[in-house]
């Protein structure tokens with residue numbers, strides 16, 4: 362049957378996409394990527410700074426998701442804590458596939474590979490980046506997929522899961538229609554996108570182990586990261 366995005370859905374998509382594009386890592390932080398220091402220590406510090414900046418960007422973005430601020434305050438925190446790593450994997454994957462300016466991508470990849478992360482986590486991480494790149498998502502799809510990830514009802518400590526589910530379903534409906542309209546030659550595209558969310562959960566479990574091993578080697582995180590990742 363003919364798929365049509367309603368006026369309200371169009372407005373919703375514009376709010377979310379504008380917010381997603383508006384909140385970027387500050388250029389001075391991204392520029393540091395090209396700094397000459399390449400030690401594992403220096404890489405870890407730079408990535409920690411980027412992650413901290415990315416969490417701030419994520420909090421600002423989340424405030425622009427229609428309906429999010431009407432959720433129970435504690436549930437808002439539970440959703441942010443539960444989705445931060447997945448949203449950041451999505452964001453860094455989109456940055457890699459977007460091919461950042463002037464070789465940032467290679468430098469970022471190099472720094473991630475040489476920051477004390479064990480090979481067993483590096484391989485699935487970069488496989489994920491590749492699988493996201495192959496989707497060639499338009500920016501509306503990227504923004505909506507991140508929103509759907511944030512609005513996952515079954516995160517730990519969420520009390521009113523129904524309210525989160527209603528919001529997520531609203532976003533999933535827009536994303537489903539957008540996929541059909543943007544990728545008419547590929548009816549399975551929406552299903553492929555949702556498949557990435559499953560991969561994100563696995564990466565999130567790997568990330569917990571990455572944090573544990575960094576802590577074992579006495580690596581320090583910023584207060585914001587300690588709070589959002591309970592480290």
Ligand SMILES: CC(C)c1onc(-c2c(Cl)cccc2Cl)c1COc1ccc2c(ccn2Cc2cccc(C(=O)O)c2)c1
Pocket residue numbers: 385386391405408409410411412415446449450452453456461469473476582586
């Ligand atoms: C604490 C730190 C060492 C850490 O722990 N886990 C991850 C970690 C790693 Cl190593 C991989 C994936 C996710 C996480 Cl949390 C990280 C590093 O987190 C990052 C690093 C880079 C990231 C991000 C997110 C995006 N980017 C790239 C980026 C670059 C330039 C511009 C922009 C932009 O948005 O405009 C984004 C997070």
